[in-house]
Structure formats: structure tokens, C-alpha cells
Amino acid sequence: MSDDIVLETRGLTKHYGGVHALNDANFTLKKGEHVAIMGDNGAGKSTFVRQITGVEQRTRGDIMFYGEPVNFTGPLDAREAGIETVFQTLALADDLDVPDNLFLGREKTKFDWLGPFRLLDYKAMRQATMDGLEKTAVKIPNIRNTIRNMSGGQRQCVAIARTATFHSRLTIMDEPTAALGVQETAQVENIIRTLKEQGEPLILVSHNMRQVFDLVDRIVVFRRGRICANLRKEDTDGQDVVAYITGAKTQEGYEDAA
């Protein structure tokens, strides 16, 4: 196996009781690559993401992260390994400010022998937040502001800024612009481009065809719990992708998905 593979899944399968939400997904992501996952509702996109990020436990199959087999028991495990996820429902605490949210659950602390009462290192967290925001070119008027007082776009930016702050080795975004306006979507897309320039690998789950063709190198299409196509952006177009999504076409090598 070559060294430049960030993530590889082999035969990744998830059954919820009798429902086969995900079947034998074989997926690879190379260093610096941005890949989009597309598919209809219920095609298995989010299920796939949940298995990789440790939110759920897979039924069977292997996940290799930078060549190492991994078994995440929870989302924090995956985070510690360097997989940063921006979930569809933003995992932000409304009453906390930006650094608090970025570091939630993994605060920088002092006097760790105090157990749950160990002290927060606010200064270090603020500095790391500023650095992270600068790196992703995220602009937020006041990082001490609580999330409650921010616009949808700013909230999304905060969620994305976690990536840069923690030097993640893989970023996964699950429909990051689904609830955003035009300007805010543009802001988020700019951040994704910045990540591309910096060579950060990314998996983008999206329904937005224009966005996908604008941003990524490769498109993987899911249908009824299976991968049915793996397309380089140059070799395809919107019509083609829609045909795969709806089931009008199935790529060679993925016939069992039909």
C-alpha cells in the first residue's frame, strides 16, 4: 500500500437491525485530496461518515487511517486521532464563546491534579483560536462573543475553524452550507479552498452540484447503501452524476450496487 493514502475503508458495512444502511463500502482518500460524497437521501452518506468518525460502531469492515487500522470507540477517539468533523447539526454550545467551543471537551488546562476542577488556560486557548482563525482566513468580529449572538455563517465558520486549530489530519464536512445564505455559503467555500491550498485532505458531503464541481477533485456516489460510482471531476459533468445518483447509470466495477 502506498504511503499517500489518508483514509481507506474496506468492506465497511452497517446494519441497523434488518436495515442495511451501508454495504461493503470500499473508499480511499489520498493526501491533499478533496473528495465529495453525493447521493440521494438515505443513500448511506451520513451513515458512512458516522462509521468513520466513531459516532457509531460499524457492523463489519476495516478502516485504515494513514495506513493504520483504527477502531474508534467514540467521536473523541476519532478527534484525537486527527479526524475533525463538521456535523450537519452544529455541535456548538450557544452560550459559550468561540475559544470555549473550539476547545470543548479537550480544554487546555493547568494544575491537572485537580481533576474535574483543573484550571482552564484561557490565554493559551485564545491564542490558539486566533491562530486557527487566521490560518483558515475565518473572520469573526469578536471571538469572545457567544455563539447565540452569531449568524449562521459565522457559526459554521466556528465549527470549521476547529479543523485548523487542532491541526487535523482529515476534515469531514456533512452538508456545511445546507442552511446558509448566498454570502455565507461563499465564505464557507472560501475556507474550503484555503484548506485545499494548504493540502489538507477533506471529505465533503453535499447535495449542491455547483459547489461540488467548484471545490473537489473526485466525486463518490452512494446509492441505496452502496457506492455506485467513483468519478474524477474532469471525466464527468452534472448530468452524468445525476444519472448515477438516480440509478440510471452504474459505473463499471460497481455493478452489485444496481
Next chain:
Amino acid sequence: MADASHGTGGLTFDSKRRAWPNELNIFFALILIIFAFEAAGQLLPYMNGQSFLFDTRDRFDSIFNEARLRIIILQVAIIGIIALGVTQVIISGGIDLSSGPLVGATAMIVMSFAQTELVNGGPNPKAVFGPWAFDLPVIIPLLVGLSFGALIGAINGSLIAYTKIPPFIATLGMFLICRGIAQAWTRGQPVSFPTETYALIGKGMMPVYLFLALAILFHFILKYTVYGKHTYAIGSNEDAARMSGINVKRHKVLVYMIASMLAAFAAIVLSSKNLTAQSGMGIFYELYAIAMAVIGGVSLTGGRGSIIGTVLGAMVFGVIQSGFTYIKLDAFYQLMAMGAIIIGAVVLDKVRQERAALRS
């Protein structure tokens, strides 16, 4: 007014700009209420120009009416200790109704371990246990009381975290259980005559000093420790907290344990101050403690509030109570007025929230 809630437009970093703290509003409300009572004293015909705040009697040379201030502070100090714990529970998105009866139960149990052998030369007429329980070092009743509080809190917290029943129901059940324990302990008999050292805990202004010391401690803990941050995070968005890897269940148990230990400590101070424990102690305390927190700006939906707010809320509570007595308002009407004020405080908080939501 410094306001940081309209943030969509500007694109500059400004780490110094902070929102107008809610605590200042409560502080101004407190001053306003004091002056309202002062004015009432001057204006109401039957008050004969008495002053609420200032000393109008010639034989004392102080400016303020210290006796009144002292009574106000003493009155709120013990319930205030409970309110410190209730504040944390509410910030975490829960509620604790069991603190009042817990005060009764803890007082009864603790006092039984704090009794002295000889009363006026004769044997202690209220002895609960045999001779072995007389004149124990003060640390024993203290430990017994705090352990009992920790146990009740652990049960509350575990019920809420692991069986997922609403905090309201879990602590309502504990409310009855604790009152039952208080009454069953001596079949309704009061427990009296503590040792001299035990009597020191609540003597004079000690309750006030203890309240303020605990307030400072928990202000620090809520603001500067991981425990505090996670308490706010859980109350703010429990799912987000869980996805961030916080052990929400364990944290909730800890929050309820701390709250119940504070209520138990309040029981120790109260029984020491009164030199006796009765099964009916702490009636309405759970509601008063919640009222102090709510008046102090702690949001019942969780995630917002502070210890400073609750301390100010306790002061408002004390001033209003004392003020009603001062303008000679009948005790029956006092309860009604108090209820109206609590509802008013929650409505105000709601209005302010909605305005903030509109601005952003």
C-alpha cells in the same frame, strides 16, 4: 450601552469588547428597590418619616441602619448557600426541588451526632443515641452531614443521568423522601443541645462569612475550571457536549452531588445557629433558593447565569422581604408579592432573551 450582539457586519478582531453583563442590571435593580422602599418610608403616612436604609436614631452614630442590614444578610445567607448549588444545577439544565427537605433531614441527622452530654448539670433530655454519641469531635457531625448530602445528590444525579427521568420528577420524589426521613428520624421530636464547638459554626455573623466564602469559591470554580465550563456546555447544548466527548452523565451526577452537599452544609449552619434541629426545617427553602437564582438571572433553560448573579439575587430577595416588613405589609400579602416578583423576574429574562435573539 456596550453591545456585542450585532456581529454580522464588521470584520475586525476585538477581543476586549464584551457584552453588557447581566449582573449589572440586577445590581441596578437592587439599588432601585432599596430606594423604592426608602421613598415609601418617606411618603407613606403611617411610616412617620422612618428611613429604610439610614440610621435615624440619634443614639447611634453610624450612617446606615446596620441592624437592618445585618438581619437582611443573615436571613439570606443560609438559603443563599443552597442557592449556590441550585445555580449550578439550573445552569446544567436541571432543577433541584429536594434541597429544602434535605435541609430538614440533614439537620436532624447531624444534630444527633453533635449533642452534648450534660445540659444544665443534668443529662441531655433530647438525646437520640446512647452515650457513645455525646461530645463527639465536631468533624464527625460535619462529615456525617456532608456524606448524607453527597449520597442524596448522587441518587438524584444518577436517576436523572442514567434513567433519563426529568429532574423535576426525580427531585420531587426525593423531596418527599427527605421530608419523610426528617420526620421518621426521631418520630417528630426535635433534636437539641449541641456541643459548644458545633454551636460556633452558625454563631453570630458566621453564616454570612461562610456564604460569602463559598460564593467566592464557586464563582471561581464555575468561571475558571473545566467543571464549570462543562456545566455551562451541558446546559447550553447537551448533544454538543456529548459529541465533544464530555462525559455528560458523570458530570450531572457531580453537579447534583455538589448541590446537595451545599444544601447539607446549609443545614449544618442552620442547626448550629438555632442550636436545635426540627423535622420541619427548611420549608420553602428549595423554592426560595430557586427564586434567588432566577432573580439573579440564571436561566431556567440552562446555560446562562452566574454565582455573582445569584448572590445579587439573594440580596434582592432579602431586601424585598425586609422591605415588606418595614413598610408593615402583612405576612400573607408578602408571600403573594414575592410570588409575583419571581414571575416578573422570569418574564423579564424571557423578554430580554427574545430581544437579544431579534438583534442577532
